[in-house]
Amino acid sequence: MLNKNDPDNAVLAMREAANRLIKRKEELWPLDELSVEGLSARYGKCEFVSIFDNAKLVAGVIVSFRKPDYWPSDIVDISSIYISKLSVTDAYIGQKISSKIVGEIELLYSDSYRFVRLDCDAKRPKLNNIYLDMDFNPIGYCLVHTVYPTNFYEKKIP
Numbered sequence: 001m002l003n004k005n006d007p008d009n010a011v012l013a014m015r016e017a018a019n020r021l022i023k024r025k026e027e028l029w030p031l032d033e034l035s036v037e038g039l040s041a042r043y044g045k046c047e048f049v050s051i052f053d054n055a056k057l058v059a060g061v062i063v064s065f066r067k068p069d070y071w072p073s074d075i076v077d078i079s080s081i082y083i084s085k086l087s088v089t090d091a092y093i094g095q096k097i098s099s100k101i102v103g104e105i106e107l108l109y110s111d112s113y114r115f116v117r118l119d120c121d122a123k124r125p126k127l128n129n130i131y132l133d134m135d136f137n138p139i140g141y142c143l144v145h146t147v148y149p150t151n152f153y154e155k156k157i158p
Contacts, residue, residue, distance in 0.1 A: 002104050006060075007036040007048035010087075013060030017087035028121065029085065043068070043084065051101055053092075059101055061086045063109070070144045071119070075152060080115040081105070099134045106157045115154045122149035 003009070011034055018029045033039075036048070039062060046064035050057065062084040067077040083105065088097050106116055120128050122141065128151055132138075136153035144150045 001052045002101075002108065003050045003052065004047050004108070006050035007040070009050035009052075009057055010048035010060030010062070011036050011039065013050065013057055013089050014085050014087040016089050020090060020093075039085075046084075049105070051097075051104070056091065057089050058092050058097060059086065059088045061101065061105070063105060067117075068119075070150075071152060072140050072142045075140050078115065079113050080117045080154065081109050081113045083116060083118040086118070098130060102134055102155075106155075110157050114157055116157060117152070117154040119144075119150050119152050122151045 014029070015031060015034050018027070018031055018034055021028050022031070033042075039048075040046070043062055043064045044066065046062050049061050049063055051059040051061075064082045064084060066082075067075070067080070068082060068084070083102070086098060086101065088101075102116065109116075116136075117139075118131065118136065120131060122128070131153050134155070136155045138151060139154050140152035142150060142152075
């Protein structure tokens with residue numbers, strides 16, 4: 001079950017994923033940046049989406065409705081939603097749940113938007129391949145803040 005406005009649970013899933021990455025020495029998001037207030041300020045108009053399997057939290061994700069400031073200026077904002085911090089909880093890792101979540105998000109927003117977009121740390125080939133396997137197309141690359149190598153992807157909403 002997908003819940004469109006559930007910031008507390010969405011952030012809970014993000015913090016669980018961040019802790020998992022920290023334990024594996026693959027830190028991606030500092031825990032102190034993962035709060036409802038901090039993420040709301042950073043992403044502006046957005047929805048915190050949580051996904052549940054019965055009463056068990058499966059994942060959380062941010063869906064925003066404008067191109068993030070750090071995206072390259074030559075990528076035109078055309079009727080797109082932007083997925084950020086797609087985070088699967090420990091109990092559901094390895095179950096290919098991300099593609100199901102993206103599919104549900106596509107359905108949820110298909111009446112109003114033509115594309116789903118996301119970005120990914122270019123130094124994470126496994127994660128980049130997951131997005132490619134989900135039929136996302138690469139549309140750009142840059143060093144975000146002149147430091148972080150980042151790939152940019154989009155997928156047409158069917």
